Amino acid sequence: MKNVAFRQYLAASLVGLALVAVQVHQLVLRFGTEGANPRADLMQHQMAMELMDRPGFLVATLLFAMFALASHLALTTMAVWIYRRACAQAFPLRRDSFRYCMVFLAAAVLLAMFANRWLFPLSASFIDVELLMIQPLSPLLTWGVSLLVGGAFVVSIYSIFRRRRRIAFVAIVATGALALTAWSRGDGIREDPQKGLPDVIVLGVDSLRPDYIAAYGQVPAGIAPKIDQVLSEALVMEDVRTPLARTFVSYSSLLTGQNPINHGARFNLYPRSEFKRDDNLAWQLKKHGYTTMLAMDESRFANFDGSFGFDKTIVPKVGAIDFVVGGSFDLFATNLVLAAIPPTDALSTIQGNRAAYRSYRTDDHPERMIAGLRQTPSSAPLFLVSHLCLPHWPYLPGGLKKDSSLAWVNKVPGYADSPIQYLRAVAEADAQFATVIEELKRLNRLDNAILIVMSDHGEDFALERDQLEVAETGRMAGSYGHGSFALSDVQNHVVMGIQRYRGGRPQWSHRRVKGAGSVIDVAPTVADLIEMNGGQYEGISWMSAINETGDLPSRRIRYFENGLRSAGVERAHIDERAVADEMSYLYRVTTDGRFEIRPELLPQKLREKQRGAMLGSIGVMTDPVSNNAPGASGCWRMVDYARGTISCVGFPAPDPVAAELQRAVCSYYSRDAGVEAEWCTSHPAPAQPLTAYRTR
Incomplete structure (x- = not known):
């Protein structure tokens, strides 16, 4: 009998290895080999360089490879263990049947693939299994394998509890105690929030266009209900622009209060030797006793870290490991493990990383962020910069079932060509935003606070209402993406609302403030609100408009630049291969493992x-x-x-x-x-x- 069990586990292990091999082959086909795909050529070159010169990178890559192998081996061998344990309890004569064991293993693997498609709609791992999930009789198949595997699992767990009650009881108590300890440790609730300096909270959403937010008066509420609610209590700046519609440059402009030519970062991934990072709002607030924190679910092109003045950064691991592993680590068993465990810094490359979009789950980054907030010193004011990247490409395609909840937007006059995938992404980002807001309230971080809700830039889809008439030809023309056209109205126009809270109540009456604003105005406005001197700002403070219930200056020249351009990006459907072909030669890997433009x-x-x-x-x-x-x-x-x-x-x-x-x-x-x-x-x-x- 032992020989039969050995054969069952050996076969399961071989199946696990085969599943990994098939998925690796799928990855190779997707990214190309021997330079067939320029992106693969770039990544393979960078990986080879890292493996030869940097042992740390080799170790990290091997650990991820071991994680992939362990996940698949655990799935297949655990299926055999469940089968044998359940049969021993209910069907003793079938326990040593190799044939029935393999059938059960196939059912368990199929159910795992189904679960991967449900939990990770963008996953490309065994994507053809979706065909089995959309047929008329698919519900019967799904329920059948679910009942078979789920029932066996319940029976196997029951058999353990029945025979080892004391051990099971101790395990349950220990697990509960650990969970309770983890939940209660470092609650981060601010002490005496009405005393001292206010918290400064900046909540940003990537690529969020003002014309999809109800506070700007062009579309009814409902696309982003929580953002709509918060802005309905705020001063909403009607015409705030970013000087360059790319995340890193936009936030650099916000933090420094200067345009790119003056703060020095002219593109995303600009060489760090070419600009300063030691004189911005974060550093200035640190000197005034603030705890400073940055939380972004993308760091591939926005390389912010502690050198920008942040005590804590909650971001995916920065550097080449993100490009190499985060860009390709999409295997169904590892995805399921990521869904089952809490988000951690160690796995941030593939967990809660918007750039690794195939394995991205919307709850992971907010969970990491909330854990970080609970660990902040309760006695110090907080400066928080949060950025949610979901509305960035590739947006959010629908799952197996068509979601028509946002179809009403296309019936609004002028919005018929609104991209539904973008709208879905905005709605999901709004849910993340709501989670963060509620936690900030629970921690008393909105009792005495300056709250700023914003976007870093807009997003261009060449919509009919956004197009311009070309004077020389009379034809209509439009653009795509962001940072591609320095004078794009929709790329540069950002959401911007601000409110001062005391005792948890808004102090300023809601209204829309007209006039010419810029993201470079945020730093001087915050400095004025907390009466902080010493900043060298190019932007203007909004305090006069706030205090006098007036508007911002209308006759103000605002300056704009574009970012690195790519024909592969500037189209309705982004061509990843074309982007790689155009852009790969631009970058190098630095000694600390980061990507940057070649100087x-x-x-x-x-x-x-x-x-x-x-x-x-x-x-x-x-x-x-x-x-x-x-x-x-x-x-x-x-x-x-x-x-x-x-x-x-x-x-x-x-x-x-x-x-x-x-x-x-x-x-x-x-x-x-x-x-x-x-x-x-x-x-x-x-x-x-x-x-x-x-x-x-």
């Missing part, structure tokens, strides 16, 4: 940068030739937002406002090499196709 390529990429300014309803920008737009020539672009037109103009432009803005751009960016010589001399407007916008 030697910065002059070229800065020459290709669009630089613009906006005053009222007029915007202008330089539009240089880019490697992504072969055959085009550069020119000054002028956008008339009121008329909805974009045109190519000479220097100086015939429109007096546009000419004023051109001079402002030339002066403001004069420190950038080549700007004055190339753009700020008299010349007529050339006629050429648009490079910033794509015509439809």
Whole structure:
């Protein structure tokens, strides 16, 4: 009989190894081999470099590989254990049947694959199993394997309790005690919240467009109900812009109170040697006794850490391990283990990491964040910057069942072409937002607080209402993504609400504040609210508008730039292979395992940068030739937002406002090499196709 048991467990182990091998093969096919896919070529090159030069990376990679093997072996061998234990209790004669054992093993594996599809709709692991889940008789199959495996599991656990009651009782008590201890340890409830400095809470949502938020008056409430509720009590800034519509640069501008040319970070993954990190709002608040905390569920392109002034950072592990492991670690058994265990720092590369979207679960990051909040010193004021990345591409496709709960949005006038996957992502991010808000209330962190709700940038889908008429051709044109077009209205326009709480009650009456704002205004506004001196800010404080119940200045020139461009991104359906082909050569791995732009390529990429300014309803920008737009020539672009037109103009432009803005751009960016010589001399407007916008 022992020989039969050995054969059963051996077969289960071989099945587990085979399942891993099949999924690895699927990964290889998905990413390409021998340079067939540029992304794979980049990652394989970086991995080889890391393995040769950095033992720590090798150890981390091997640990993840061991985790994958252990998960699948545990699944298959545990299935045999359950089968044998359940049969010993209910069907003793079947326990040593190799055939029946293998049937049960197949049912357990199939159920695990089903569970992976339910819990991780974006997983590509054994994706074809979904065909078995959507047939007319699929419910019978699902219930059948669930009852078979679930029933056997219950019987096997019962058999343990029956024979070893004392051990089972001790295990239950110990587990409960550990859970209670973990729950109660470091509750983080602020002591005497009405005394001392207020908590400063910044809650950001990635790619959140104001025109999908009810507080901006264009769409009914319901897409993001919790955000709608919070903003319904706040001062809502109608026209706040980010100087560059990329997460890292936008938050750098918020923290420093300066535009990119002055704080130094001009792109995501900008080399750290090129900008300072020791003079921003986080560092200044630390000097005033604040505990500072950053929580983001993506760190691949937003490399914030303690060097930016944060005492605690709750982010996925930063660096090449995220690109290599986080970008490919999608195996059904490991996914199920991740779903079953609490989120941890050790597994943050693949757990609660929005960049590792195939294994992302919406509860994981808020759980890590809440655990961090409960460990903050209860006697100190808190500066929290939280950022939720769900509304970023790849958004949130539907699961097995079609969800029509947001179909009403497409019936709102002007919203017929709203992308439903983006709306789903916003709704899920709102649920995460609600979890965070409720925990902050429980911890008394909103009793005496300054609360800022914002987005880092918008998102462009070339929607009909967002398109501009090209003056030279009369055709309508639109753009995609964010950070691709320096004068994009929807990419630069951000959600921004602010409220002061005392005794848990809002102090300012809700209203919409008009006027020209910028994310660089947040730092000086916070500094004024807590009467903190010493910051060197380019932005303006909103205190006069708040105290006088007025508006922000309307005649204010705001400056904008674009990020690194990719034709693979700037389209309705992002082409990952095209993105990799265009972008992979740009980056290197640093000595501390981070990705950054190669410093030697910065002059070229800065020459290709669009630089613009906006005053009222007029915007202008330089539009240089880019490697992504072969055959085009550069020119000054002028956008008339009121008329909805974009045109190519000479220097100086015939429109007096546009000419004023051109001079402002030339002066403001004069420190950038080549700007004055190339753009700020008299010349007529050339006629050429648009490079910033794509015509439809």
